Amino acid sequence: MKVGLVQRWHPTVTPEQSGRHPLHWAACGGHEELVSFLIEHGAPVDKSDDCGWSPLMIASSAGREQVVRLMIGRGANVNTKNNGGHSALQYAASKNHHEIVSILMNNWADVNLQDKLGATPLHRAASKGNIRAMIPILQCNRCSINLQDSEGNTPLHLACEEERLEAVRLLLEHGASTQICNKARKTALEMTSCPSIRRLAHMNEM
Structure with a gap:
């Protein structure tokens, strides 16, 4: 059957x-x-x-x-990559399947594994504002929060560009740098015109 x-x-x-x-x-x-x-x-x-x-x-x-x-x-x-360099953890983070993110990480999925464009699971989650998926990633002491992709963007750059306010807040709370420049010589804050994000970053620097 x-x-x-x-x-x-x-x-x-x-x-x-x-x-x-x-x-x-x-x-x-x-x-x-x-x-x-x-x-x-x-x-x-x-x-x-x-x-x-x-x-x-x-x-x-x-x-x-x-x-x-x-x-x-x-x-x-758990760390197999496909032809694009994507991992199971990256897909789970991108889809906001936070339970699966936690399962994979508890079984030693590489939180910093980068695809062919240099993106990590945190890049994917931050760009989509997937807060629930971001939390276990950021709580992992193995997470390199300021890793840059092939364009020089950190997860904070992408969260700012996509105006994901809560993702920006979470990244800043966990020590994301606002000083890193990408290949276009822009900091994360220069990627957004959102007043709320700019105020949040300013408060974080005080």
Whole structure:
């Protein structure tokens, strides 16, 4: 019966077309029992599709908390990167799946892992104003809050540019620097015209 379920999930896409296998689809759908069944019957837990996505990345992006727990328990590599250099933690942070962010970090996901554009999970969360995802990242003593991406932007630059007031507040409370310049020679505050953000930064410097 389980095999039949696998065949019905995505009947128009074959492994040859996407590089995805039943375990990828099971992880995406949050089908814990089937994920366990497939791994027990030999499915490689870290098998990547054509774009380098592992089943754990897919589950993390889709918000499948219990599947993430299960796959980590079965030995999934939390720091695998896909073709864009993105990690499971980066996807969870980008989607504001804060429970999954915490699970991954509690299992030694690299909080400072950078993608091909130099962005970290904190860059992604800060740019979208994903406060709940930012909190466990910033509370981690391994977090390098001022890392710069390929354009020289820190997470604070991106939060300011996108006018994410609460994200800016949180970053400043955790020691984000307002003095770092990006490759355009702009500080984070020069990336925004938002009066509330400028007032907040001024108060932080007092």
